[in-house]
Amino acid sequence: MNLILLEDRDFISPDRVRLQNDRCRHIIRVLGAKPGDTLVCGKKNAKMGTGLILAIDRHSIDMQVRLDQAPPPPLPLTLVLALPRPKMLKRILQNLASLGVKEIYLINSRRVEKSFWGSGVLSESDIQRHLDLGLCQARDTLMPRVHLKRFFSPFVKEELPELSKNKKKILAHPKAQTSCSVGVTSDTVLVIGPEGGFIDLEVQTLVDKGFEPMTIGVRILRVETAVTALISRLFT
DSSP: OOSEEEOGGGEEETTEEEEEHHHHHIIIIISOOOTTOEEEEEETTSOEEEEEEEEEOSSEEEEEEEEEEOOOOOOSEEEEEEOOOHHHHHHHHHHHHHHTOOEEEEEOOTTSOGGGGGOGGGSHHHHHHHHHHHHHHHTOOOOOEEEEEOOHHHIIIIIHHHHTTTSEEEEEOTTOSSBOOOSOOSOEEEEEOOTTOOOHHHHHHHHHTTOEEEBSOSSOOOHHHHHHHHHHHHTO
């Protein structure tokens, strides 16, 4: 945990917080912190700074905080991702939060198993927990927004054109002939399919909406690897 992520409920005064539960245990057991130590802190969707530990007991930690630093700038990216396997999704959410992706759309596809949509990982609390872990890892406080879209056609035909308007449109597709762009600085919408890829009809539907198929090479990658590789390539 490279940053202690604070929420409104933690503040007992404008510049003091009281931490309990998992964060308290982590600070004591993992970081080995003690009164007088200073930790990197940040308020969710607000500024970052430092926290001076004033008091520690078995159940809580009091800190005086000074939050005067802006968080890292977000990537100019909206990610549209076919819903992956639940175990994979946990890691992907953490990685996306760490990389600075702030808009994430999880969509359906012919090759997405129906059971995935019933996974507890899609609960608001689970999504929040994994995003929090990613932010703490990267020292960021701006929370990504995750949108769940269970129907492919209505989303791609009705919503996607509006959210991708005036943006660079990229469809990650292993059979594409065009190599993925490098060093992108403009607002971008990146669409990534499920394990096995989008079916031909889905690919054509996305192409009809202005998305250009691009590839990062001949190797077929797992979705969690492809997500990180594509984002790294685009925004190097």
